[in-house]
Amino acid sequence: MIDVQNLSMQYGSFVALKDVSFKANPGEVLGLLGPNGAGKTTAMRILTTYLYPSAGTVKVDGIDILESPIEARRRIGYLPETVPLYPDMRVDEYLAFVGRARSLEGVKLAERLEWVKQACHLKSVWKHLLCELSKGYGQRVGLAQALIHDPKVLILDEPTSGLDPIQIMEIRALVKSLAKEKTILFSTHILQEVEALADRIVIINEGELVAQGTKAELAARVQNAGKAAQDLSLEEIFIGLLRPSLGVAA
Numbered sequence: 001m002i003d004v005q006n007l008s009m010q011y012g013s014f015v016a017l018k019d020v021s022f023k024a025n026p027g028e029v030l031g032l033l034g035p036n037g038a039g040k041t042t043a044m045r046i047l048t049t050y051l052y053p054s055a056g057t058v059k060v061d062g063i064d065i066l067e068s069p070i071e072a073r074r075r076i077g078y079l080p081e082t083v084p085l086y087p088d089m090r091v092d093e094y095l096a097f098v099g100r101a102r103s104l105e106g107v108k109l110a111e112r113l114e115w116v117k118q119a120c121h122l123k124s125v126w127k128h129l130l131c132e133l134s135k136g137y138g139q140r141v142g143l144a145q146a147l148i149h150d151p152k153v154l155i156l157d158e159p160t161s162g163l164d165p166i167q168i169m170e171i172r173a174l175v176k177s178l179a180k181e182k183t184i185l186f187s188t189h190i191l192q193e194v195e196a197l198a199d200r201i202v203i204i205n206e207g208e209l210v211a212q213g214t215k216a217e218l219a220a221r222v223q224n225a226g227k228a229a230q231d232l233s234l235e236e237i238f239i240g241l242l243r244p245s246l247g248v249a250a
C-alpha cells in the first residue's frame with residue numbers, strides 16, 4: 001500500500017534522508033521511530049507530496065506520487081506535525097471547508113461530516129471555535145480533517161505529541177479503531193507508542209534506515225548479554241540497534 005524505495009532528501013548540502021526504503025502492507029500499522037531530527041517529518045512530507053525528494057520513488061496504492069501527486073493525495077489523509085487550524089472558524093465550518101477542498105459536497109459531505117463527528121468524538125465541541133479547543137480536541141480535529149475524504153492511507157506525524165495521558169489513550173484508541181480498515185503510517189520518538197500501536201516498526205536515525213520489522217524480528221538482531229530475544233524490552237532493542245550508528249560501545 002505504501003512503497004518507499006531509495007528515498008533521499010537534501011536541504012542544500014544537508015542530507016536529511018539517505019537511501020531509505022520501506023513498505024507498509026494493506027491494513028498494516030507501521031510505526032516510524034527515530035530520535036529528534038531523524039528525518040521522520042521530512043519522509044512524511046515527501047509521502048504526502050508537500051516536498052519533492054532529491055532521489056527515490058514512492059508509491060501509494062500503486063500510484064507513483066511524483067508522477068500523479070493529485071491522484072496520490074486523494075488516497076492519503078495527513079495529520080501534519082502542526083495542524084493548520086484557523087482560530088476564528090468553528091469546528092463544523094472548518095471540517096466542511098476541508099471537505100469541500102477535497103471535492104465533497106451535498107449529501108456526501110454531510111455524511112462524511114457526521115462520520116468524523118462520531119469517529120473522532122467531536123460532538124461536544126462541534127460548534128466551538130477552533131481557538132477555544134484544548135490540545136487534545138485540536139488533535140482530534142486534525143485527525144478528522146485527515147479522515148474527511150475517507151482515504152485508504154493515513155499518515156500521522158506524532159499524533160499524540162503534547163497530549164496528556166488521558167488524551168494519549170483516547171487518540172491511541174481512535175487510531176487503533178481506524179486500523180481495522182486503513183493502512184496507517186505514524187511517526188513517533190516514543191517507544192511505548194510504537195509498542196502500543198504498530199504491527200511493524202521502521203527505525204531511522206540521522207536520515208538513515210537502521211532496521212525494520214516486527215518487534216520480534218528486531219529483537220532477534222540485537223545481542224544482549226544474558227537475555228533471550230523475547231525478553232528484550234523495546235527500549236533495549238532500540239538502543240541495541242542504534243548503538244553502532246551512535247558510535248557507542250556495547
Ligand SMILES: Nc1ncnc2c1ncn2[C@@H]1O[C@H](COP(=O)(O)OP(=O)(O)OP(=O)(O)O)[C@@H](O)[C@H]1O
Pocket residue numbers: 011014016034035036037038039040041042043189
Ligand atoms: N526546511 C529545512 N531546511 C533545512 N533543514 C531542514 C529542513 N527541515 C528539516 N531540516 C533538517 O532535517 C533533519 C530532519 O528533520 P525532520 O523534521 O525530518 O526530523 P524529525 O525526525 O521529524 O524530528 P522531530 O522528532 O524533532 O520532529 C533535521 O536535522 C532538520 O533540522
Ligand SMILES: [Mg+2]
Pocket residue numbers: 040041042081157
Ligand atoms: Mg518531526
